[in-house]
Amino acid sequence: MDETRRPDIAGQLAEAEARCAARGGRLTRLRRRVFEFLLQCGNPVKAYDLQDALRIPGKRMAPTTIYRALDFLIGHGLAHRIDTLNAYVACTDRHEGHQPVLLVCSLCEKSVEIADADASGLTDAALAGFLARTDSIEIKGACKQCAANAQPGTP
Ligand SMILES: [Zn+2]
Numbered sequence: 001m002d003e004t005r006r007p008d009i010a011g012q013l014a015e016a017e018a019r020c021a022a023r024g025g026r027l028t029r030l031r032r033r034v035f036e037f038l039l040q041c042g043n044p045v046k047a048y049d050l051q052d053a054l055r056i057p058g059k060r061m062a063p064t065t066i067y068r069a070l071d072f073l074i075g076h077g078l079a080h081r082i083d084t085l086n087a088y089v090a091c092t093d094r095h096e097g098h099q100p101v102l103l104v105c106s107l108c109e110k111s112v113e114i115a116d117a118d119a120s121g122l123t124d125a126a127l128a129g130f131l132a133r134t135d136s137i138e139i140k141g142a143c144k145q146c147a148a149n150a151q152p153g154t155p
């Protein structure tokens, strides 16, 4: 994760709203809060973290409510699911309906989306009849920082 990157959260929320409206979807209050939380974190977030963060005192929020909001965001290209971490991350590319290529660090559980990379280019040419059922490619490993911190000889 690039420490110098300062995402313009208000701008991204406004853009998300416009994108959803253009596609006939509505960025409801809850969906907006979920997306805002993903933007603020910048890193992959687990569903139960969202459930905790968005909890209204005295009110229980059903996990399905969170999952439905996440599905909406994913469907509108605003967020991606990272299977490896069982977590969700805001899309940092602005590619409509793209299949992201994500670098996932298994040590610090951060992820970086490769800009302008789209896995959907693989479907016909490279898969040779294989019916892919994934909407992303996750490259697992150690991020630059974790790799630098790791002592030689330890996994
Ligand atoms: Zn993306």
Ligand SMILES: [Zn+2]
Pocket: 105, 106, 107, 108, 109, 110, 142, 143, 144, 145, 146, 147
């Ligand atoms: Zn790392």
